[in-house]
Amino acid sequence: MIPTTADFYDETGRCARWLGAIHGNADPETLRAFDSGRLMLEATDPTTFADAVLDLLDVFTQQNLGQGHHPRDGWPWSWPDSRSTDWIYLFDRGRAWVITGRIWSYAMPRVDHPPQRPAATGHAPPGPDRKVRQHMPDLLDLSAPRPQCPDCEVAIGQPHVEGCDVARCLRTGLQRLSCEHEHDCGKDTWSGRWPGETDCERLGWMIGPGLPDLNRLLTEATWNPATQQWDAVS
Numbered sequence: 062m063i064p065t066t067a068d069f070y071d072e073t074g075r076c077a078r079w080l081g082a083i084h085g086n087a088d089p090e091t092l093r094a095f096d097s098g099r100l101m102l103e104a105t106d107p108t109t110f111a112d113a114v115l116d117l118l119d120v121f122t123q124q125n126l127g128q129g130h131h132p133r134d135g136w137p138w139s140w141p142d143s144r145s146t147d148w149i150y151l152f153d154r155g156r157a158w159v160i161t162g163r164i165w166s167y168a169m170p171r172v173d174h175p176p177q178r179p180a181a182t183g184h185a186p187p188g189p190d191r192k193v194r195q196h197m198p199d200l201l202d203l204s205a206p207r208p209q210c211p212d213c214e215v216a217i218g219q220p221h222v223e224g225c226d227v228a229r230c231l232r233t234g235l236q237r238l239s240c241e242h243e244h245d246c247g248k249d250t251w252s253g254r255w256p257g258e259t260d261c262e263r264l265g266w267m268i269g270p271g272l273p274d275l276n277r278l279l280t281e282a283t284w285n286p287a288t289q290q291w292d293a294v295s
Contacts, residue, residue, distance in 0.1 A: 085127015206253025234284030
């Protein structure tokens with residue numbers, strides 16, 4: 062199994078507090094096999110969640126499952142924020158949330174996280190008075206439009222450029238870059254929202270507050286090229 066990474070947070074947005082990270086088999090199914098992992102995923106209060114995360118970091122290292130990284134050790138990744146982390150576990154609104162996927166790459170306000178640990182070259186990390194910023198998804202603001210496409214950077218209402226992996230084929234509703242049909246895919250424009258989000262909201266297919274169920278949309282809905290939207294199968 063290919064090792065994956067995970068970050069853990071208490072709360073979201075600018076109030077988010079980074080609780081640590083792991084590198085190994087970080088998927089929810091694997092973590093649920095441990096008492097601390099199951100307690101974390103089923104937590105109903107932030108204290109239980111945070112304590113379970115700290116226990117999980119130790120268990121992960123002690124049982125040679127990978128490496129647990131505590132906040133005291135500093136930010137462990139070579140990338141600057143959690144947008145490149147495979148799994149994000151966070152506690153918010155009385156429950157634990159598990160987040161992954163590129164949909165989260167464009168709804169991330171900045172919050173503080175601990176300084177990054179020294180690089181292999183021996184350069185010192187930022188001093189205690191120097192803030193390093195961390196991006197995290199704000200579950201309250203995922204519906205806010207983004208002025209530019211996260212890939213080709215065109216403005217709202219402008220057609221995506223060729224090769225943009227956000228652009229959709231207007232005949233199939235799927236990714237234009239991967240379309241193998243011999244037809245004109247049309248000129249999809251950037252709406253300010255990730256493709257399918259507004260359809261999920263209209264159909265009521267949400268995993269939770271601000272969490273559109275895009276997997277359900279792509280497996281249970283059909284694309285209507287006339288209306289340019291996904292419809293539930295009657």
